[in-house]
Amino acid sequence: MSLRHALLGLLADRPSSGYDLMKLFDTTLASVWKATQSQVYGELTRMTDAGLVEVAAEGPRGRKEYALLPDGRAELQRWLTTPAQPQPLRSEWMLRVFFLGFLPAEQAREQLEGMAEAEARQIVELEALLASRDWTGDPLSVSGRLVLEYGLRGSAMKQEWARWALGELPAS
Amino acid sequence: MSLRHALLGLLADRPSSGYDLMKLFDTTLASVWKATQSQVYGELTRMTDAGLVEVAAEGPRGRKEYALLPDGRAELQRWLTTPAQPQPLRSEWMLRVFFLGFLPAEQAREQLEGMAEAEARQIVELEALLASRDWTGDPLSVSGRLVLEYGLRGSAMKQEWARWALGELPAS
DNA sequence: AGAAACATGTAAGGTGTTACATGATTCG
DNA sequence: CGAATCATGTAACACCTTACATGTTTCT
The missing domain is CATH 1.10.287 (Helix Hairpins)
Incomplete structure (x- = not known):
């Protein structure tokens, strides 16, 4: 589940809202991993339930700013240090x-x-x-x-x- | 739905069973497109329902040899001549x-x-x-x-x- | 005031993975 | 006769895509 790890990585850099994260996927991460809006919002909810992130602040227009929790940071480290499996190509x-x-x-x-x-x-x-x-x-x-x-x-x-x-x- | 086109292409070369096709995915096509056994059998059934292929012969052990029908060949040609869209990368x-x-x-x-x-x-x-x-x-x-x-x-x-x-x- | 940007969410349907389940034939 | 290979299928679950649906704030 790399979408989860991509989100953890972005949140490790700075707390962000789902909207912010989406834009990062469309711009800086565009050539690496793509994600749709539905996916990002859904995964953020699941990650909150799993105790990896929390809603650290709420802003205007219902904005929810997510921040990494200790379990989330640990999961990111674990993922980064696990040797990557050779990925099945699909071209x-x-x-x-x-x-x-x-x-x-x-x-x-x-x-x-x-x-x-x-x-x-x-x-x-x-x-x-x-x-x-x-x-x-x-x-x-x-x-x-x-x-x-x-x-x-x-x-x-x-x-x-x-x-x-x-x-x-x-x-x- | 590229799995379908991969199967059409392989069947255009020669009639084959699901089992044969699976082996081709694991060997010759391994670096290009991967597919699991479930996927291959399921897709062959759907393609038969869609009139793209037919069971041309039955062999021992319930072997079903699939062959391309005219609609299947047409779909393969259509796909091959359609310009490919730039694919979203996920690495x-x-x-x-x-x-x-x-x-x-x-x-x-x-x-x-x-x-x-x-x-x-x-x-x-x-x-x-x-x-x-x-x-x-x-x-x-x-x-x-x-x-x-x-x-x-x-x-x-x-x-x-x-x-x-x-x-x-x-x-x- | 209207447009653009901000902001979140749900639902249906498609595709892919893993595990389970079963049986026939061939080869040594 | 036992093991390997041939051969097909189902079910549960995870993941991804597309479309729908809604409302707020900022900028001009």
Whole structure:
């Protein structure tokens, strides 16, 4: 249940409302873990019941500011120090590639070209993001920089792979 | 619903039983899409109800051999030619990296080193797989080779990234 | 005053995981 | 004859997505 751990991690940085947390998922965590509004609010309620977090303050418009409790901090530490299991991959992109042979050569090429272009656009976006912020200072900035670099290298790899794969395809 | 499309693709190559399909998920498709036994059997029943596949033959031990119907083939083609949407990433690895700053420097290093080692092992495995088969011939072999190369490049990227990240971490 | 942003929640339906449950056939 | 493999299925539970539903505060 990584959603729970993502929330614990964000709350370890600072107390936040469900609304704040949602925005963090849509922005800083976007390339790492995604979550919907329903999920965030529901999980916060369950975490409160489980004694991991508490409503530390209430604000205007029914705002509830959640803060980490000792059990929550302990669970976060436990998770961070447990060696991660190799994760089962599920890539719709690669699933399509696997069945590329069922398409006429021309259409197979188009798919790969589209993939290379999508990654090129992604790189432009990530580089803009890299230039737009100061990545030194607090811990989440430093690791945010690590994650961003991972995204950049991943996109570059995919793009290069797609171009290589075009050469491997039987000529159209 | 990519499980459905994965099954359609495999059945387009050859008629198979649920048991056969499961093995394909565990072996050739392991790095691309994973599925459990429950899922495969359940989805095959739903696909039969939807008129995409049929039980073309029955064998010993209650074996049911499924084959693609015209509607199933059409759905596979439709899926393959629809441009893929950018997929929301969910990487538990990167989520952990994002919160690495909450660990003492020494333990953060250990996590990154563990990651680099895991990828090194993966590369050895994939290279053995690459050497063990003939990757020319039928369409699924050719694209299987493309997918394998993707896995290799992905692991190399992750390994290099982890080593770079070690250098970015504040010294312990 | 109206729009945008803030703020929370529920419900239905889909997808995935784990565990249970059963039996037939083949191979040594 | 016993073990391994072949072969299918169900049930409970966890998790995720989409859509609906509602109300407040701030800004222009």
